[in-house]
Amino acid sequence: MSRMPLPTERLVQPRLVGYDPTRPKPWLERIAYALFFSALWVMVVLAYGVVPTVFRHYGWLKSPLGFAAYAVIEAVLAFLLAAVVALILIVVLRKYLGKVQERVGPMHYGPAGVFQTVFDALKLLGKEDFAPRRVDWLIFRLAPAIVFVSAFLLMVAIPVAPGWLIADLDVGLLYIVAVSTLGAYGVVLGGLSQGNKWGLLGAFRAGAQLVSYEVPLAIALLSVGVYAGSLRFVDIVEHQYGLWHVVPLFLSFIVYLVASIAELKATPFDLPEAESEIVAGYNTEYSGMSFAFFFLAEFVELFLLPGFMVLLFFGGWHGPLFGLDPTSFAAGLLQSFYFLVKVAVWVWIFLWIRATLPRFRDDQLMDLAWKGLLPLSLVGLLVAALFRMFLEVL
Amino acid sequence: MSLFAEVWDAVKAVAAGLETVHRRVKQPPATEFYPYKKPEIPPVSVQFLALIQNEDGTDRCVACLQCERVCPSQVITIERKRNPEGKGFVLERFDLDFANCMHCANCVEACPVSAIVTVGEFEHAVYDINFLKADKAFLDHIGHEAKIWYSPKFGVEMRTPEGKIVKAPPEMQPGGLAELLKEAEGGEGA
Known part of the structure:
Protein backbone atom coordinates (compact mmCIF):
# COMPACT_ATOMS: atom_id res chain seq x y z
CA MET A 1 0.00 0.00 0.00
CA SER A 2 1.28 3.43 -0.89
CA ARG A 3 2.06 5.53 2.11
CA MET A 4 0.48 8.91 2.82
CA PRO A 5 3.21 11.58 2.62
CA LEU A 6 4.03 13.51 5.76
CA PRO A 7 3.67 17.31 5.66
CA THR A 8 7.45 17.65 5.54
CA GLU A 9 7.67 15.42 2.46
CA ARG A 10 5.29 17.40 0.25
CA LEU A 11 6.28 17.84 -3.38
CA VAL A 12 5.65 21.58 -3.47
CA GLN A 13 6.97 23.64 -0.61
CA PRO A 14 5.84 27.30 -0.69
CA ARG A 15 8.81 29.60 -0.91
CA LEU A 16 9.21 33.33 -1.10
CA VAL A 17 11.15 35.10 -3.80
CA GLY A 18 12.92 38.17 -2.45
CA TYR A 19 10.62 40.45 -0.49
CA ASP A 20 8.78 38.99 2.48
CA PRO A 21 5.16 40.21 2.50
CA THR A 22 4.63 39.07 6.05
CA ARG A 23 7.04 41.75 7.26
CA PRO A 24 6.03 44.90 5.34
CA LYS A 25 8.55 47.69 4.98
CA PRO A 26 6.65 50.94 4.29
CA TRP A 27 9.84 53.01 3.99
CA LEU A 28 11.08 50.78 1.17
CA GLU A 29 7.75 51.25 -0.56
CA ARG A 30 8.05 55.02 -0.26
CA ILE A 31 11.60 54.99 -1.63
CA ALA A 32 10.41 52.88 -4.55
CA TYR A 33 7.57 55.31 -5.32
CA ALA A 34 9.96 58.26 -5.03
CA LEU A 35 12.29 56.54 -7.52
CA PHE A 36 9.33 55.94 -9.82
CA PHE A 37 8.36 59.59 -9.68
CA SER A 38 11.97 60.65 -10.34
CA ALA A 39 12.12 58.30 -13.33
CA LEU A 40 8.94 59.88 -14.65
CA TRP A 41 10.36 63.35 -14.09
CA VAL A 42 13.62 62.48 -15.87
CA MET A 43 11.67 61.10 -18.82
CA VAL A 44 9.52 64.22 -18.98
CA VAL A 45 12.57 66.49 -18.77
CA LEU A 46 14.29 64.52 -21.54
CA ALA A 47 11.30 64.34 -23.87
CA TYR A 48 9.89 67.81 -23.35
CA GLY A 49 12.86 69.83 -22.12
CA VAL A 50 16.31 68.74 -23.24
CA VAL A 51 15.74 67.43 -26.75
CA PRO A 52 13.45 70.24 -28.06
CA THR A 53 15.63 72.91 -26.44
CA VAL A 54 18.80 71.53 -28.01
CA PHE A 55 17.22 71.16 -31.43
CA ARG A 56 15.79 74.69 -31.37
CA HIS A 57 18.99 76.21 -29.99
CA TYR A 58 21.16 74.85 -32.80
CA GLY A 59 18.52 75.47 -35.47
CA TRP A 60 18.51 71.83 -36.59
CA LEU A 61 14.77 71.88 -37.07
CA LYS A 62 15.08 73.96 -40.25
CA SER A 63 16.85 71.26 -42.25
CA PRO A 64 14.76 68.24 -43.35
CA LEU A 65 17.29 65.79 -41.96
CA GLY A 66 17.29 67.54 -38.59
CA PHE A 67 13.50 67.53 -38.52
CA ALA A 68 13.40 63.81 -39.31
CA ALA A 69 15.93 63.09 -36.56
CA TYR A 70 13.87 65.22 -34.15
CA ALA A 71 10.70 63.35 -35.05
CA VAL A 72 12.32 59.94 -34.59
CA ILE A 73 13.99 60.83 -31.29
CA GLU A 74 10.81 62.39 -29.91
CA ALA A 75 8.71 59.40 -30.97
CA VAL A 76 11.06 57.02 -29.17
CA LEU A 77 11.19 59.21 -26.07
CA ALA A 78 7.42 59.65 -26.02
CA PHE A 79 6.96 55.89 -26.32
CA LEU A 80 9.36 55.32 -23.44
CA LEU A 81 7.51 57.96 -21.43
CA ALA A 82 4.20 56.23 -22.20
CA ALA A 83 5.66 52.90 -21.07
CA VAL A 84 7.01 54.43 -17.85
CA VAL A 85 3.69 56.13 -17.13
CA ALA A 86 1.78 52.89 -17.68
CA LEU A 87 4.20 50.82 -15.58
CA ILE A 88 3.91 53.27 -12.69
CA LEU A 89 0.19 53.93 -12.87
CA ILE A 90 -0.81 50.27 -13.11
CA VAL A 91 1.08 49.34 -9.96
CA VAL A 92 -0.14 52.48 -8.17
CA LEU A 93 -3.72 51.68 -9.13
CA ARG A 94 -3.43 48.09 -7.94
CA LYS A 95 -1.79 49.01 -4.65
CA TYR A 96 -4.33 51.77 -4.02
CA LEU A 97 -7.32 49.56 -4.81
CA GLY A 98 -5.79 46.91 -2.54
CA LYS A 99 -5.48 49.35 0.33
CA VAL A 100 -9.05 50.54 -0.18
CA GLN A 101 -10.36 46.99 -0.15
CA GLU A 102 -8.20 46.07 2.88
CA ARG A 103 -5.99 43.80 0.83
CA VAL A 104 -2.26 44.03 0.26
CA GLY A 105 -2.29 44.21 -3.52
CA PRO A 106 0.74 43.02 -5.49
CA MET A 107 3.45 42.08 -3.02
CA HIS A 108 5.91 39.50 -4.31
CA TYR A 109 8.12 41.09 -6.95
CA GLY A 110 10.26 43.95 -5.77
CA PRO A 111 9.82 45.84 -2.51
CA ALA A 112 6.10 45.69 -1.71
CA GLY A 113 5.38 44.44 -5.22
CA VAL A 114 6.39 47.58 -7.10
CA PHE A 115 7.97 45.61 -9.96
CA GLN A 116 4.85 43.53 -10.55
CA THR A 117 4.00 45.46 -13.72
CA VAL A 118 7.38 44.67 -15.28
CA PHE A 119 6.71 40.96 -14.88
CA ASP A 120 3.15 41.42 -16.17
CA ALA A 121 4.53 43.11 -19.27
CA LEU A 122 7.04 40.28 -19.76
CA LYS A 123 4.22 37.76 -19.43
CA LEU A 124 2.12 39.60 -22.02
CA LEU A 125 5.14 39.74 -24.36
CA GLY A 126 5.56 36.00 -24.07
CA LYS A 127 1.92 35.15 -24.77
CA GLU A 128 0.58 34.17 -28.15
CA ASP A 129 -1.22 36.96 -29.93
CA PHE A 130 -4.22 34.89 -30.90
CA ALA A 131 -6.96 35.86 -33.34
CA MET B 1 -38.11 67.54 -4.41
CA SER B 2 -36.57 70.27 -6.44
CA LEU B 3 -33.72 69.63 -8.86
CA PHE B 4 -31.21 71.50 -6.73
CA ALA B 5 -32.09 69.53 -3.61
CA GLU B 6 -31.66 66.33 -5.61
CA VAL B 7 -28.26 67.43 -6.90
CA TRP B 8 -27.20 68.47 -3.41
CA ASP B 9 -28.24 65.07 -2.05
CA ALA B 10 -26.20 63.36 -4.75
CA VAL B 11 -23.15 65.49 -3.95
CA LYS B 12 -23.49 64.70 -0.26
CA ALA B 13 -23.81 60.97 -0.97
CA VAL B 14 -20.71 60.95 -3.19
CA ALA B 15 -18.75 62.91 -0.57
CA ALA B 16 -19.77 60.44 2.14
CA GLY B 17 -18.62 57.57 -0.09
CA LEU B 18 -15.29 59.23 -0.79
CA GLU B 19 -14.75 59.84 2.91
CA THR B 20 -15.50 56.20 3.77
CA VAL B 21 -13.10 54.96 1.12
CA HIS B 22 -10.35 57.26 2.36
CA ARG B 23 -10.80 56.03 5.91
CA ARG B 24 -10.40 52.44 4.79
CA VAL B 25 -7.04 53.17 3.16
CA LYS B 26 -5.45 53.53 6.60
CA GLN B 27 -6.81 50.28 8.02
CA PRO B 28 -4.48 47.27 8.12
CA PRO B 29 -5.10 44.58 5.51
CA ALA B 30 -7.04 41.47 6.48
CA THR B 31 -4.90 39.25 4.26
CA GLU B 32 -3.80 35.83 5.51
CA PHE B 33 -0.32 34.99 4.26
CA TYR B 34 -1.28 31.36 4.19
CA PRO B 35 1.40 29.34 2.44
CA TYR B 36 4.14 31.29 4.19
CA LYS B 37 2.49 31.69 7.57
CA LYS B 38 0.42 28.74 8.68
CA PRO B 39 -2.68 29.81 10.58
CA GLU B 40 -3.41 28.16 13.93
CA ILE B 41 -6.73 26.41 13.52
CA PRO B 42 -8.50 25.30 16.70
CA PRO B 43 -8.55 21.51 16.95
CA VAL B 44 -12.26 21.55 17.84
CA SER B 45 -12.96 22.16 14.17
CA VAL B 46 -12.58 18.78 12.51
CA GLN B 47 -9.57 19.17 10.23
CA PHE B 48 -7.72 15.89 10.57
CA LEU B 49 -7.55 12.78 12.70
CA ALA B 50 -4.60 11.45 14.70
CA LEU B 51 -3.76 8.66 17.11
CA ILE B 52 -2.40 9.79 20.45
CA GLN B 53 0.20 7.82 22.36
CA ASN B 54 0.86 8.07 26.06
CA GLU B 55 3.87 9.86 27.48
CA ASP B 56 5.76 6.57 27.85
CA GLY B 57 5.22 5.70 24.18
CA THR B 58 2.49 3.07 24.57
CA ASP B 59 -0.73 3.25 22.60
CA ARG B 60 -3.73 4.82 24.20
CA CYS B 61 -5.85 2.68 21.91
CA VAL B 62 -7.28 -0.42 23.54
CA ALA B 63 -8.51 -1.91 20.23
CA CYS B 64 -12.15 -1.99 21.28
CA LEU B 65 -13.29 -1.56 17.63
CA GLN B 66 -15.87 1.10 18.59
CA CYS B 67 -14.59 3.52 15.91
CA GLU B 68 -14.63 0.81 13.25
CA ARG B 69 -18.20 -0.03 14.17
CA VAL B 70 -19.51 3.54 14.25
CA CYS B 71 -17.77 4.80 11.11
CA PRO B 72 -20.49 5.61 8.52
CA SER B 73 -18.11 5.37 5.57
CA GLN B 74 -16.41 2.25 6.92
CA VAL B 75 -12.93 3.52 6.24
CA ILE B 76 -11.28 2.32 9.46
CA THR B 77 -9.68 -1.12 9.41
CA ILE B 78 -8.34 -2.54 12.68
CA GLU B 79 -6.52 -5.82 13.27
CA ARG B 80 -5.85 -6.83 16.86
CA LYS B 81 -4.54 -9.76 18.89
CA ARG B 82 -4.81 -10.85 22.49
CA ASN B 83 -2.40 -9.22 24.83
CA PRO B 84 0.09 -11.99 25.74
CA GLU B 85 1.07 -10.29 29.02
CA GLY B 86 -2.33 -9.67 30.48
CA LYS B 87 -5.88 -8.92 29.63
CA GLY B 88 -7.20 -6.90 26.72
CA PHE B 89 -5.95 -6.50 23.16
CA VAL B 90 -3.05 -4.84 21.38
CA LEU B 91 -3.19 -3.17 17.95
CA GLU B 92 -1.56 -4.85 15.01
CA ARG B 93 -2.86 -2.61 12.28
CA PHE B 94 -4.87 0.64 12.17
CA ASP B 95 -5.64 1.85 8.64
CA LEU B 96 -7.70 4.91 7.76
CA ASP B 97 -8.71 5.61 4.15
CA PHE B 98 -8.87 9.41 3.96
CA ALA B 99 -10.03 9.27 0.35
CA ASN B 100 -13.45 8.14 1.55
CA CYS B 101 -13.44 9.65 5.05
CA MET B 102 -16.15 12.29 5.43
CA HIS B 103 -14.57 13.90 8.52
CA CYS B 104 -17.71 13.41 10.61
CA ALA B 105 -15.57 12.65 13.70
CA ASN B 106 -17.98 9.98 14.91
CA CYS B 107 -14.92 7.83 15.69
CA VAL B 108 -13.62 10.58 17.98
CA GLU B 109 -16.94 10.72 19.78
CA ALA B 110 -17.13 6.95 20.11
CA CYS B 111 -13.59 6.42 21.42
CA PRO B 112 -13.79 5.54 25.14
CA VAL B 113 -10.10 6.39 25.86
CA SER B 114 -9.60 9.44 23.60
CA ALA B 115 -7.04 7.62 21.48
CA ILE B 116 -8.28 8.94 18.14
CA VAL B 117 -8.63 12.73 18.26
CA THR B 118 -9.11 15.74 15.99
CA VAL B 119 -6.09 18.01 15.41
CA GLY B 120 -5.67 21.43 13.79
CA GLU B 121 -3.28 20.11 11.14
CA PHE B 122 -4.85 20.43 7.69
CA GLU B 123 -2.31 20.40 4.87
CA HIS B 124 -2.81 16.98 3.37
CA ALA B 125 -3.63 17.54 -0.28
CA VAL B 126 -1.86 15.02 -2.50
CA TYR B 127 -1.60 14.56 -6.25
CA ASP B 128 -2.62 10.89 -6.29
CA ILE B 129 -5.74 9.68 -4.53
CA ASN B 130 -3.98 6.41 -3.72
CA PHE B 131 -1.71 8.32 -1.38
CA LEU B 132 -4.66 9.19 0.86
CA LYS B 133 -4.39 5.96 2.84
CA ALA B 134 -3.02 6.45 6.30
CA ASP B 135 -1.51 3.68 8.41
CA LYS B 136 -0.80 3.56 12.14
CA ALA B 137 2.71 4.99 11.79
CA PHE B 138 1.36 8.03 9.95
CA LEU B 139 -1.43 8.68 12.44
CA ASP B 140 1.02 8.27 15.31
CA HIS B 141 3.37 10.74 13.65
CA ILE B 142 0.58 13.31 13.32
CA GLY B 143 -0.28 12.73 16.97
CA HIS B 144 3.33 13.29 18.01
CA GLU B 145 3.63 16.47 15.93
CA ALA B 146 0.37 17.92 17.30
CA LYS B 147 0.72 20.50 20.05
CA ILE B 148 -2.97 20.55 20.85
CA TRP B 149 -5.87 18.22 20.13
CA TYR B 150 -9.49 17.62 21.05
CA SER B 151 -11.72 14.75 22.00
CA PRO B 152 -15.18 14.99 23.62
CA LYS B 153 -14.15 12.79 26.56
CA PHE B 154 -11.08 14.71 27.74
CA GLY B 155 -11.70 18.09 26.06
CA VAL B 156 -8.78 20.02 24.61
CA GLU B 157 -5.43 18.56 25.65
CA MET B 158 -1.98 19.94 24.93
CA ARG B 159 1.58 18.75 24.97
CA THR B 160 3.99 20.83 27.04
CA PRO B 161 7.52 21.50 25.71
CA GLU B 162 8.81 18.79 28.09
CA GLY B 163 6.53 16.23 26.45
CA LYS B 164 3.95 15.95 29.18
CA ILE B 165 0.29 15.75 28.22
CA VAL B 166 -1.90 18.15 30.21
CA LYS B 167 -5.44 19.40 29.97
CA ALA B 168 -5.70 22.86 28.37
CA PRO B 169 -6.85 25.81 30.51
CA PRO B 170 -10.60 26.49 30.53
CA GLU B 171 -10.44 29.46 28.18
CA MET B 172 -9.09 27.14 25.46
CA GLN B 173 -11.85 24.57 25.95
CA PRO B 174 -14.90 24.68 23.68
CA GLY B 175 -17.47 26.75 25.49
CA GLY B 176 -15.02 27.18 28.36
CA LEU B 177 -14.99 30.94 28.17
CA ALA B 178 -18.79 31.03 28.30
CA GLU B 179 -18.78 28.78 31.37
CA LEU B 180 -16.21 31.00 33.07
CA LEU B 181 -18.37 34.02 32.35
CA LYS B 182 -21.43 32.16 33.66
CA GLU B 183 -19.65 31.34 36.91
CA ALA B 184 -18.57 34.96 37.27
CA GLU B 185 -22.11 36.18 36.72
CA GLY B 186 -23.48 33.60 39.16
CA GLY B 187 -20.92 34.69 41.74
CA GLU B 188 -21.99 38.26 41.37
CA GLY B 189 -25.66 37.33 41.61
CA ALA B 190 -25.12 35.22 44.76
Missing part, protein backbone atom coordinates in the same frame (compact mmCIF):
# COMPACT_ATOMS: atom_id res chain seq x y z
CA PRO A 132 -10.11 33.72 -33.52
CA ARG A 133 -11.20 32.43 -36.93
CA ARG A 134 -14.30 34.60 -37.32
CA VAL A 135 -12.68 37.99 -36.74
CA ASP A 136 -12.41 40.72 -39.31
CA TRP A 137 -8.65 40.38 -39.36
CA LEU A 138 -7.49 43.77 -40.62
CA ILE A 139 -9.72 45.82 -38.33
CA PHE A 140 -9.06 43.45 -35.44
CA ARG A 141 -5.34 44.13 -35.80
CA LEU A 142 -5.73 47.85 -36.45
CA ALA A 143 -7.98 48.66 -33.49
CA PRO A 144 -5.34 48.44 -30.71
CA ALA A 145 -3.02 50.52 -32.87
CA ILE A 146 -5.69 53.20 -33.34
CA VAL A 147 -6.40 53.31 -29.61
CA PHE A 148 -2.76 53.50 -28.66
CA VAL A 149 -1.79 56.01 -31.34
CA SER A 150 -4.58 58.35 -30.31
CA ALA A 151 -3.39 58.31 -26.70
CA PHE A 152 0.19 58.62 -27.91
CA LEU A 153 -0.54 61.60 -30.17
CA LEU A 154 -2.10 63.48 -27.26
CA MET A 155 1.33 63.58 -25.61
CA VAL A 156 2.59 65.90 -28.34
CA ALA A 157 0.26 68.71 -27.31
CA ILE A 158 1.21 68.97 -23.64
CA PRO A 159 3.50 71.80 -22.55
CA VAL A 160 5.10 71.02 -19.18
CA ALA A 161 6.96 74.33 -18.69
CA PRO A 162 7.33 77.58 -20.69
CA GLY A 163 9.06 76.60 -23.91
CA TRP A 164 9.13 72.91 -22.99
CA LEU A 165 6.91 71.28 -25.53
CA ILE A 166 7.23 68.94 -28.48
CA ALA A 167 4.98 70.80 -30.91
CA ASP A 168 3.56 74.28 -30.34
CA LEU A 169 0.06 73.85 -31.69
CA ASP A 170 -2.08 76.93 -32.37
CA VAL A 171 -5.24 74.83 -32.08
CA GLY A 172 -4.24 72.63 -29.16
CA LEU A 173 -7.77 72.35 -27.75
CA LEU A 174 -9.23 71.38 -31.12
CA TYR A 175 -6.40 68.89 -31.56
CA ILE A 176 -7.05 67.07 -28.31
CA VAL A 177 -10.80 66.85 -28.99
CA ALA A 178 -10.14 65.41 -32.44
CA VAL A 179 -7.44 62.94 -31.41
CA SER A 180 -9.09 61.65 -28.28
CA THR A 181 -12.27 60.97 -30.27
CA LEU A 182 -10.15 58.86 -32.61
CA GLY A 183 -9.36 56.59 -29.66
CA ALA A 184 -13.05 55.89 -29.15
CA TYR A 185 -13.19 54.82 -32.82
CA GLY A 186 -10.52 52.25 -32.06
CA VAL A 187 -12.59 50.90 -29.18
CA VAL A 188 -15.76 50.64 -31.28
CA LEU A 189 -13.96 48.98 -34.21
CA GLY A 190 -12.13 46.56 -31.92
CA GLY A 191 -15.40 45.50 -30.34
CA LEU A 192 -17.25 45.10 -33.64
CA SER A 193 -14.52 43.24 -35.52
CA GLN A 194 -14.07 40.31 -33.17
CA GLY A 195 -17.35 38.48 -33.85
CA ASN A 196 -18.08 38.06 -30.17
CA LYS A 197 -21.33 39.01 -28.48
CA TRP A 198 -19.55 40.52 -25.48
CA GLY A 199 -17.30 42.54 -27.75
CA LEU A 200 -20.33 43.67 -29.74
CA LEU A 201 -22.12 44.79 -26.57
CA GLY A 202 -18.98 46.59 -25.40
CA ALA A 203 -18.69 48.35 -28.75
CA PHE A 204 -22.35 49.43 -28.63
CA ARG A 205 -21.88 50.80 -25.17
CA ALA A 206 -18.64 52.53 -26.16
CA GLY A 207 -20.39 54.17 -29.10
CA ALA A 208 -23.29 55.35 -26.96
CA GLN A 209 -20.89 56.63 -24.33
CA LEU A 210 -18.76 58.38 -26.95
CA VAL A 211 -21.56 60.46 -28.42
CA SER A 212 -22.82 61.23 -24.93
CA TYR A 213 -19.71 62.58 -23.28
CA GLU A 214 -17.82 64.07 -26.22
CA VAL A 215 -20.26 66.94 -26.70
CA PRO A 216 -20.15 68.29 -23.10
CA LEU A 217 -16.38 67.71 -23.05
CA ALA A 218 -15.89 69.72 -26.22
CA ILE A 219 -18.13 72.54 -24.95
CA ALA A 220 -16.23 72.62 -21.64
CA LEU A 221 -12.96 72.93 -23.53
CA LEU A 222 -14.54 75.60 -25.74
CA SER A 223 -15.54 77.64 -22.70
CA VAL A 224 -11.92 77.59 -21.53
CA GLY A 225 -10.86 78.73 -24.99
CA VAL A 226 -13.44 81.52 -24.96
CA TYR A 227 -12.36 82.73 -21.54
CA ALA A 228 -8.63 82.61 -22.29
CA GLY A 229 -9.09 84.02 -25.78
CA SER A 230 -6.88 81.39 -27.37
CA LEU A 231 -6.81 77.70 -28.24
CA ARG A 232 -3.07 77.40 -27.56
CA PHE A 233 -2.19 75.66 -24.32
CA VAL A 234 0.72 78.03 -23.66
CA ASP A 235 -1.57 81.06 -23.96
CA ILE A 236 -4.20 79.41 -21.75
CA VAL A 237 -1.66 78.73 -19.04
CA GLU A 238 -0.18 82.23 -19.31
CA HIS A 239 -3.72 83.62 -18.98
CA GLN A 240 -4.04 82.03 -15.52
CA TYR A 241 -1.46 84.22 -13.77
CA GLY A 242 -3.24 85.66 -10.75
CA LEU A 243 -6.35 83.51 -10.91
CA TRP A 244 -6.62 79.86 -11.89
CA HIS A 245 -9.43 79.10 -14.30
CA VAL A 246 -11.05 76.74 -11.84
CA VAL A 247 -12.54 79.70 -9.95
CA PRO A 248 -14.38 81.53 -12.73
CA LEU A 249 -15.01 78.40 -14.81
CA PHE A 250 -16.09 76.07 -12.00
CA LEU A 251 -19.06 74.70 -13.96
CA SER A 252 -16.89 73.84 -16.94
CA PHE A 253 -14.40 72.22 -14.58
CA ILE A 254 -17.10 69.94 -13.15
CA VAL A 255 -18.24 69.01 -16.65
CA TYR A 256 -14.64 68.32 -17.71
CA LEU A 257 -14.06 66.16 -14.62
CA VAL A 258 -17.11 63.96 -15.21
CA ALA A 259 -16.62 63.75 -18.96
CA SER A 260 -12.94 62.89 -18.67
CA ILE A 261 -13.78 60.03 -16.29
CA ALA A 262 -16.20 58.84 -18.97
CA GLU A 263 -13.46 59.17 -21.57
CA LEU A 264 -11.08 57.15 -19.39
CA LYS A 265 -13.65 54.36 -19.14
CA ALA A 266 -12.97 54.37 -15.39
CA THR A 267 -15.33 52.81 -12.93
CA PRO A 268 -18.46 54.93 -12.65
CA PHE A 269 -18.55 54.89 -16.46
CA ASP A 270 -16.71 51.69 -17.33
CA LEU A 271 -19.63 50.36 -19.36
CA PRO A 272 -17.60 49.32 -22.45
CA GLU A 273 -15.49 46.89 -20.43
CA ALA A 274 -17.80 46.09 -17.51
CA GLU A 275 -16.06 42.96 -16.23
CA SER A 276 -18.97 41.74 -14.14
CA GLU A 277 -21.53 42.05 -16.94
CA ILE A 278 -19.87 41.56 -20.34
CA VAL A 279 -16.69 39.55 -19.94
CA ALA A 280 -14.18 42.23 -20.86
CA GLY A 281 -16.29 44.20 -23.33
CA TYR A 282 -14.44 45.47 -26.34
CA ASN A 283 -11.18 43.64 -25.56
CA THR A 284 -12.67 40.20 -24.88
CA GLU A 285 -10.85 38.41 -27.70
CA TYR A 286 -7.58 40.26 -27.46
CA SER A 287 -4.54 38.62 -25.94
CA GLY A 288 -0.82 39.21 -25.69
CA MET A 289 0.52 42.53 -26.89
CA SER A 290 -2.73 43.63 -28.57
CA PHE A 291 -4.38 43.56 -25.18
CA ALA A 292 -1.33 45.27 -23.69
CA PHE A 293 -1.74 48.16 -26.12
CA PHE A 294 -5.34 48.71 -25.02
CA PHE A 295 -4.10 48.67 -21.45
CA LEU A 296 -1.20 51.00 -22.21
CA ALA A 297 -3.52 53.48 -23.91
CA GLU A 298 -5.90 53.44 -20.96
CA PHE A 299 -3.16 54.29 -18.49
CA VAL A 300 -1.50 56.87 -20.72
CA GLU A 301 -4.89 58.58 -20.87
CA LEU A 302 -5.13 58.32 -17.09
CA PHE A 303 -1.97 60.44 -17.05
CA LEU A 304 -2.91 62.80 -19.91
CA LEU A 305 -6.48 63.75 -19.02
CA PRO A 306 -5.55 65.00 -15.51
CA GLY A 307 -2.63 66.67 -17.29
CA PHE A 308 -4.99 68.60 -19.55
CA MET A 309 -7.17 69.37 -16.56
CA VAL A 310 -4.17 70.87 -14.75
CA LEU A 311 -3.24 72.88 -17.83
CA LEU A 312 -6.74 74.19 -18.41
CA PHE A 313 -8.00 74.82 -14.88
CA PHE A 314 -5.15 74.61 -12.34
CA GLY A 315 -2.51 76.90 -13.73
CA GLY A 316 -0.35 74.30 -15.44
CA TRP A 317 3.23 74.79 -14.29
CA HIS A 318 2.57 77.79 -12.07
CA GLY A 319 4.23 77.73 -8.67
CA PRO A 320 6.75 79.65 -6.58
CA LEU A 321 9.98 80.14 -8.54
CA PHE A 322 12.21 81.58 -5.74
CA GLY A 323 13.51 84.39 -7.94
CA LEU A 324 14.63 82.22 -10.85
CA ASP A 325 14.42 83.53 -14.40
CA PRO A 326 11.23 81.86 -15.77
CA THR A 327 12.90 81.03 -19.08
CA SER A 328 16.03 79.42 -17.60
CA PHE A 329 16.60 75.68 -17.54
CA ALA A 330 16.53 75.47 -13.72
CA ALA A 331 13.16 77.22 -13.67
CA GLY A 332 11.98 74.77 -16.32
CA LEU A 333 12.99 71.86 -14.09
CA LEU A 334 11.12 73.36 -11.16
CA GLN A 335 8.02 74.19 -13.22
CA SER A 336 7.83 70.75 -14.79
CA PHE A 337 8.08 69.38 -11.24
CA TYR A 338 5.10 71.53 -10.17
CA PHE A 339 3.16 70.34 -13.19
CA LEU A 340 3.88 66.69 -12.42
CA VAL A 341 2.93 67.09 -8.76
CA LYS A 342 -0.40 68.64 -9.70
CA VAL A 343 -1.01 65.85 -12.20
CA ALA A 344 -0.12 63.25 -9.56
CA VAL A 345 -2.64 64.75 -7.14
CA TRP A 346 -5.34 64.67 -9.80
CA VAL A 347 -4.48 61.11 -10.78
CA TRP A 348 -4.93 60.17 -7.13
CA ILE A 349 -8.34 61.87 -7.06
CA PHE A 350 -9.33 60.01 -10.25
CA LEU A 351 -8.29 56.72 -8.63
CA TRP A 352 -10.18 57.69 -5.49
CA ILE A 353 -13.37 58.30 -7.46
CA ARG A 354 -12.76 55.05 -9.32
CA ALA A 355 -12.46 53.15 -6.03
CA THR A 356 -15.61 54.72 -4.61
CA LEU A 357 -18.45 54.87 -7.07
CA PRO A 358 -20.41 51.92 -8.47
CA ARG A 359 -21.03 51.52 -12.18
CA PHE A 360 -23.73 53.52 -13.94
CA ARG A 361 -26.28 51.89 -16.17
CA ASP A 362 -26.27 52.67 -19.88
CA ASP A 363 -29.39 54.81 -19.81
CA GLN A 364 -28.27 56.54 -16.62
CA LEU A 365 -25.01 57.60 -18.26
CA MET A 366 -26.84 59.01 -21.27
CA ASP A 367 -29.38 60.63 -18.96
CA LEU A 368 -26.56 62.30 -17.08
CA ALA A 369 -24.67 63.34 -20.19
CA TRP A 370 -27.58 64.72 -22.24
CA LYS A 371 -29.86 66.08 -19.54
CA GLY A 372 -27.26 67.06 -16.94
CA LEU A 373 -23.88 67.75 -18.43
CA LEU A 374 -24.91 69.28 -21.74
CA PRO A 375 -27.06 72.09 -20.21
CA LEU A 376 -24.44 72.54 -17.51
CA SER A 377 -21.67 72.90 -20.07
CA LEU A 378 -23.77 75.40 -22.06
CA VAL A 379 -24.30 77.43 -18.89
CA GLY A 380 -20.57 77.19 -18.30
CA LEU A 381 -19.92 78.49 -21.81
CA LEU A 382 -22.28 81.38 -21.16
CA VAL A 383 -20.51 82.15 -17.87
CA ALA A 384 -17.13 82.01 -19.59
CA ALA A 385 -18.33 84.40 -22.30
CA LEU A 386 -19.74 86.81 -19.70
CA PHE A 387 -16.50 86.80 -17.71
CA ARG A 388 -14.56 87.33 -20.92
CA MET A 389 -16.79 90.29 -21.74
CA PHE A 390 -16.13 91.84 -18.33
CA LEU A 391 -12.41 91.25 -18.80
CA GLU A 392 -12.56 93.06 -22.17
CA VAL A 393 -14.51 95.98 -20.72
CA LEU A 394 -12.28 96.42 -17.67
